[in-house]
Amino acid sequence: MADDAGVERGEDDECLMLDEIFPVYESSVTDAGTPRPWSTITVRLVGSHPLWGHHLWNAARALARYLERTPTLYRGLNVLELGAGAGLPGLVVAKSGARNVVLTDYPDRALVDNMAHNAAQNGVAHVVAVRGYVWGRPVEPLSARGAKFDLIILSDLIFNHSQHRALLWTCERVVAPRGCVLVFFTHHRPPLAQRDMAFFEMARETGWACEKVLTERFAPMFPEDAGEEEVRSTVHGWKLTRVSGGGD
Template structure:
């Protein structure tokens, strides 16, 4: 017998040794304390290329903004894009929104995690769920759902969550869209705006609330380019808030510390010419 060892099977040649790759970080938990002292527990996925493993500053700012201005969401229909842990959606639901649709990329773990945060939030309204035999089988939320959604995709499935009366002349769409800390994804600006255009109700009081921090200060101009593009597409854009956090979200991040601590909020609205009212299409809205 030859002293030369037999060649290993080819399918073993490309198998990395155990421990070759670092383990995926485990899921984490963080908390948000409401202005009334209640605590919302937020589960975060362990690691996500979609950055959903952080609770971003803009989410906290939006949640507090809703608490201080509950009429922003009470009785209104709300769609959150790129929700991550979904804090703004949870607060909107708790404050009495008519319907909240919490969305993020259709990754199984991410969608499951959003549902977990909904299921464990004691502040959102619920009703008893009855089984096929009429027996109660726990409870379920009455005004919030979770779904996977890719920015720029068809919004039909999102709009189906809204109660609609086909005989009504009321324009279809959401009263409020939430985009919290999404603008760092510069290549997705057009897709975000495409969704806004097709999901936002065409009325003057409907709006998209865009809140963000420039976590890469040297790219702030690219973040802000979103609003230039929104104006080009016919939206009215207005800066409505600015909040200075106590410290940057990530310690030792490079760049201007003041920019890293600053969260700003902007509203996108339809101009009068793009609105639908009383069953009539305004002159410039047809075919849009």
């Protein structure tokens, strides 16, 4: 575990424009001489929500860019996003060649309806299914006929320390044998950074290999918050793969 490993990027390659609660994500990938299948994704955010679904977090922005640059993780494959909120990372993979994408969040009507709206608004409703799901609960509702997922997306979820085991339990039971989990996050509360990182210790203990793949700086989400600004401005990206065990 090397916290300074991975890729360093800065705010110079910013690709998000905020317009009230309708952020527009611009594709960060250019293929010389090859037309891109899409250039922008617009997401609607719920106006206000106690589960923080009314923000588009820096981790989602960083993860969306990372996914654009790593299509081999999902092209032609099945993808699950847990705690999706507006669903930006899941929408990116849906528009970039994933076979099937399932967006999930807490089974609250506002959140689930908003995910469905964003899928339809961006022309990927035929690829995307939306589900209300509580981490750690039976996984049968997540996929038809028990299909496994080649990629599972966790964007800014591990700040919820009491749910680490539930998140890993779900991932263990639905990840494909050669699949992986991408975990992107920021230490929003710097004094609790070690508790955030306990997720990866628990993952290793339950049969996952953990590799850091990205570090990226942004402007802080909430400049007025307490704690070191550099810590609150940094997104970390990790990739988890199964090395032993697994759910039945």
